[in-house]
Amino acid sequence: MIDIIKEILSQPFMVRALIVGVLLAICSSFLGVSLILKRYSMIGDGLSHVGFGSLAIATAMNWAPISVSIPVVVISAFFLLRISENSKIKGDAAIAMISVVSLAGGVMIISISTGINTDVCNYMFGSILGMTKSDLHLTIILSIAIMVAYILLYNRIFAVTLDETFTKATGNRASLYNSTIAIMTAIIIVLGMRMMGAMLVSSLIVMPSLTAMRVCKSFKTVIINAVVISVSCVLIGIFISYTMATPTGASIVICNFAMFIFYHIISRLRLIKK
Amino acid sequence: MNELINGKNIAISYDGKKILSGVNFTLNKGEVLCIIGENGSGKTSLVKSILGMKKLSEGAFTGISDISRIGYLAQKDEIQKDFPAKVKEVVLSGRLNDLGYRPFYRKKDKEIALENIKKLGIEAIMNKSFNEISGGQRQRVLIARALCATGEILILDEPEASLDPVVTKSLFSLIKEIKNDNNIGIVIVSHNLNTSLDIADKVLHLKAFGEDEHFFGNLIDYKDSPLAKGFMGGEI
Ligand SMILES: Nc1ncnc2c1ncn2[C@@H]1O[C@H](COP(=O)(O)OP(=O)(O)OP(=O)(O)O)[C@@H](O)[C@H]1O
Ligand SMILES: [Mg+2]
Numbered sequence: 001m002i003d004i005i006k007e008i009l010s011q012p013f014m015v016r017a018l019i020v021g022v023l024l025a026i027c028s029s030f031l032g033v034s035l036i037l038k039r040y041s042m043i044g045d046g047l048s049h050v051g052f053g054s055l056a057i058a059t060a061m062n063w064a065p066i067s068v069s070i071p072v073v074v075i076s077a078f079f080l081l082r083i084s085e086n087s088k089i090k091g092d093a094a095i096a097m098i099s100v101v102s103l104a105g106g107v108m109i110i111s112i113s114t115g116i117n118t119d120v121c122n123y124m125f126g127s128i129l130g131m132t133k134s135d136l137h138l139t140i141i142l143s144i145a146i147m148v149a150y151i152l153l154y155n156r157i158f159a160v161t162l163d164e165t166f167t168k169a170t171g172n173r174a175s176l177y178n179s180t181i182a183i184m185t186a187i188i189i190v191l192g193m194r195m196m197g198a199m200l201v202s203s204l205i206v207m208p209s210l211t212a213m214r215v216c217k218s219f220k221t222v223i224i225n226a227v228v229i230s231v232s233c234v235l236i237g238i239f240i241s242y243t244m245a246t247p248t249g250a251s252i253v254i255c256n257f258a259m260f261i262f263y264h265i266i267s268r269l270r271l272i273k274k
Numbered sequence: 275m276n277e278l279i280n281g282k283n284i285a286i287s288y289d290g291k292k293i294l295s296g297v298n299f300t301l302n303k304g305e306v307l308c309i310i311g312e313n314g315s316g317k318t319s320l321v322k323s324i325l326g327m328k329k330l331s332e333g334a335f336t337g338i339s340d341i342s343r344i345g346y347l348a349q350k351d352e353i354q355k356d357f358p359a360k361v362k363e364v365v366l367s368g369r370l371n372d373l374g375y376r377p378f379y380r381k382k383d384k385e386i387a388l389e390n391i392k393k394l395g396i397e398a399i400m401n402k403s404f405n406e407i408s409g410g411q412r413q414r415v416l417i418a419r420a421l422c423a424t425g426e427i428l429i430l431d432e433p434e435a436s437l438d439p440v441v442t443k444s445l446f447s448l449i450k451e452i453k454n455d456n457n458i459g460i461v462i463v464s465h466n467l468n469t470s471l472d473i474a475d476k477v478l479h480l481k482a483f484g485e486d487e488h489f490f491g492n493l494i495d496y497k498d499s500p501l502a503k504g505f506m507g508g509e510i
Contacts, residue, residue, distance in 0.1 A: 151377075152377040155373065158363070159367045162364065166351070166368075166423075168327065169322075169346045170346055170370070170423040171343065171344060217406075218360045
């Protein structure tokens with residue numbers, strides 16, 4: 001075990017994967033609670049599909065995948081937010097349609113240009129291999145920016161997550177804060193897409209917070225617990241992915257699910273004790 | 275200037291259908307305005323239009339000097355049932371509109387939140403989770419939050435909902451106290467006429483669109499009006 005860890009740490013691409021993984025785990029846990037409680041989980045999922053579509057186009061055209069995807073996904077985030085604000089039920093259906101169309105479009109483009117191969121599998125379910133140096137730098141800069149922004153906006157994000165109507169009624173710029181949440185989500189999704197895969201990246205945002213909410217009672221403790229859960233799942237997931245050659249995203253999702261079951265049992269036991 | 279809100283010839287409609295028209299009223303500093311009327315007469319809609327959450331189809335408000343300092347209790351809150359937050363976090367979030375460009379709450383904000391928690395008698399539950407308190411306790415928490423957000427205007431839409439008689443009574447005497455020492459204007463929507471008219475200075479009695487005229491005026495004049503006699507069945 002220790003030997004394997006040493007081996008992992010001696011390889012630059014693995015170190016890159018670990019740094020990116022941990023940073024993304026922290027950022028995504030910050031946003032998870034808001035996304036779940038504002039019923040924006042669908043938006044996260046929709047964005048990851050849009051991200052896949054733009055990734056496919058960028059690859060086919062030989063453009064830098066991440067630099068192209070970030071603006072595309074951020075703009076889509078605004079768009080999806082508007083759709084879901086206007087009508088909750090029809091909004092969900094519209095987002096679902098945008099998701100499948102982006103996915104189908106992406107798959108079509110990939111089939112025509114390079115053909116369906118392991119690369120595509122990596123895009124969809126995640127890989128630790130793909131992380132380049134420039135990906136690493138971009139991820140470090142953007143995720144630190146997101147963390148700082150989140151901490152500075154914490155009280156505002158809390159208020160708009162708790163009660164948007166009250167926040168707006170008492171004279172705060174609720175829709176600005178909503179947009180900020182959407183932009184941060186979009187950036188995390190694009191950055192996480194390489195490692196987690198387009199199909200699975202939204203789970204990085206949603207699952208740890210959902211798990212933490214089983215046990216924790218205050219907003220802050222949910223976030224702190226989600227960070228701890230997410231970072232450990234990412235580390236364990238990367239380890240599994242390395243030793244068993246499984247897709248990274250899938251491995252991390254399975255760890256998260258195990259954690260969810262564990263927390264669920266704890267919350268049940270607590271109920272019984274009471 | 276003493277005038278906080280001046281509504282002139284207000285009309286509101288949903289999907290092109292008028293539900294309210296020709297409403298005129300004013301709210302001055304140090305006054306309690308009580309809005310009454312039957313279910314569906316448009317009280318909540320009017321309050322939302324004051325807050326800018328519902329567009330007017332006719333008329334205008336003037337004099338709302340600083341929109342950012344209105345405290346508000348909604349008739350129906352939209353807070354998720356299992357929201358993970360402590361009671362004191364919820365109350366403190368009412369201070370947001372006084373934050374300006376600062377990122378964090380100051381000590382003063384926390385003191386004000388605590389003060390309002392005490393005023394509403396919820397110190398005992400302030401460290402509890404918001405999703406494990408009773409309906410009446412929840413209402414009191416939200417009133418405390420509204421007080422935290424109040425600068426010059428406080429708007430309460432049916433504050434007595436789900437409160438027991440004792441708490442209702444103490445709430446209304448609290449409102450009276452607030453009015454006296456802060457020199458702010460208060461709008462209360464209420465069906466509990468005995469208690470609310472007790473503290474009202476002005477009354478706005480709404481009639482649904484197409485029915486009689488609305489009444490707006492001083493409490494004493496209202497009590498003599500035929501509208502009052504019809505509405506209260508000669509109770510006073
Ligand atoms: N979102 C909406 N869409 C369409 N019509 C609405 C909407 N909200 C309210 N209405 C209509 O407007 C009218 C006034 O509603 P409002 O909620 O303002 O009444 P209210 O006086 O507050 O009643 P209550 O005493 O029951 O709280 C009602 O006829 C209602 O059907
Ligand atoms: Mg109402």
